[in-house]
Amino acid sequence: MLETEHLGVSYGKTPILRDVNISIEQGEIVGIMGKNGVGKTTLVKALIGLLDINEGRVTFDDTVVADATANRESFWRAESFPQEVASTLAGTPISNAPGRLGEFFPLAAELTPDATADQRARAGMGYIPQGRDVFPELTVEENLEMGETINGDAGEFQYDAVYEFFPILEERRTQDAGTLSGGQQQMLAIGRALIGNPDLLLLDEPSEGVQPSIVQDLTRDLEQVNEELGTTILFVEQNLHVVQNLAERCYAIDKGTIVDELGPERLASRDAVTKYLAV
Numbered sequence: 001m002l003e004t005e006h007l008g009v010s011y012g013k014t015p016i017l018r019d020v021n022i023s024i025e026q027g028e029i030v031g032i033m034g035k036n037g038v039g040k041t042t043l044v045k046a047l048i049g050l051l052d053i054n055e056g057r058v059t060f061d062d063t064v065v066a067d068a069t070a071n072r073e074s075f076w077r078a079e080s081f082p083q084e085v086a087s088t089l090a091g092t093p094i095s096n097a098p099g100r101l102g103e104f105f106p107l108a109a110e111l112t113p114d115a116t117a118d119q120r121a122r123a124g125m126g127y128i129p130q131g132r133d134v135f136p137e138l139t140v141e142e143n144l145e146m147g148e149t150i151n152g153d154a155g156e157f158q159y160d161a162v163y164e165f166f167p168i169l170e171e172r173r174t175q176d177a178g179t180l181s182g183g184q185q186q187m188l189a190i191g192r193a194l195i196g197n198p199d200l201l202l203l204d205e206p207s208e209g210v211q212p213s214i215v216q217d218l219t220r221d222l223e224q225v226n227e228e229l230g231t232t233i234l235f236v237e238q239n240l241h242v243v244q245n246l247a248e249r250c251y252a253i254d255k256g257t258i259v260d261e262l263g264p265e266r267l268a269s270r271d272a273v274t275k276y277l278a279v
């Protein structure tokens with residue numbers, strides 16, 4: 001249901017991700033583990049559409065949502081821009097070409113722009129950012145309501161299901177989110193993403209800032225969401241417990257590229273996993 005082909009992302013001229021190839025099937029729980037600064041957040045943001053891609057493609061539910069595969073250099077030159085314009089635009093993904101270009105250049109008119117983060121959310125991608133990002137001065141319930149804007153086309157909002165998975169959120173419904181513990185705020189962030197019934201949950205280090213004793217509850221809750229709602233789960237992590245207990249299989253990322261993929265057997269081996277996590 002989610003696939004990247006030769007995905008590459010740069011910040012300015014600095015390449016961060018290169019040749020990332022991952023594929024997630026409907027209903028799976030897949031992890032991507034890696035140390036600090038290897039590109040995990042960059043990858044998640046590129047998948048959800050918060051960052052432009054420079055190379056390759058992203059496909060979600062059989063729809064190409066981001067595409068940079070056309071040869072940019074030759075495109076800008078083939079369309080016979082003046083030399084200085086061509087070299088300025090050479091690094092711009094064609095899929096993000098300024099809209100009016102199509103009026104003048106036939107090739108550009110045929111290109112479909114990348115889906116925005118908002119469009120991807122409406123198409124069923126739920127996203128839980130690193131560091132949770134709940135609104136501390138809004139109540140728990142008001143925070144959950146923000147999920148309606150995120151997945152606005154989903155139709156029915158599943159407050160009952162969210163409160164069933166996370167009874168603490170119902171108990172604390174009228175309290176400010178800022179008064180919750182780290183673990184409870186993470187549950188709230190997950191609940192907010194679940195309100196619109198996404199097909200896919202993308203989690204950026206769900207264990208960060210969560211007490212070790214609560215991390216276990218969190219992985220159990222996510223497993224339950226996957227089982228009962230059928231939500232496909234993709235998470236990035238550097239927490240050994242989460243990687244070993246939540247992932248059905250797990251990619252390892254290092255220096256911006258996928259370097260390994262571990263199935264259940266190797267995931268059970270502490271040594272095999274810590275190799276990609278130890279600092």
Ligand SMILES: Nc1ncnc2c1ncn2[C@@H]1O[C@H](COP(=O)(O)OP(=O)(O)OP(=O)(O)O)[C@@H](O)[C@H]1O
Binds near residue numbers: 011036037042043130
């Ligand atoms: N906005 C930015 N501009 C330039 N470089 C950036 C930007 N954001 C991140 N980077 C760099 O990109 C690389 C990957 O960062 P990223 O945040 O994706 O890593 P990460 O694996 O999520 O790290 P962490 O485990 O600390 O969350 C790092 O070297 C980082 O310094």
Ligand SMILES: [Mg+2]
Binds near residue numbers: 040130
């Ligand atoms: Mg990160």
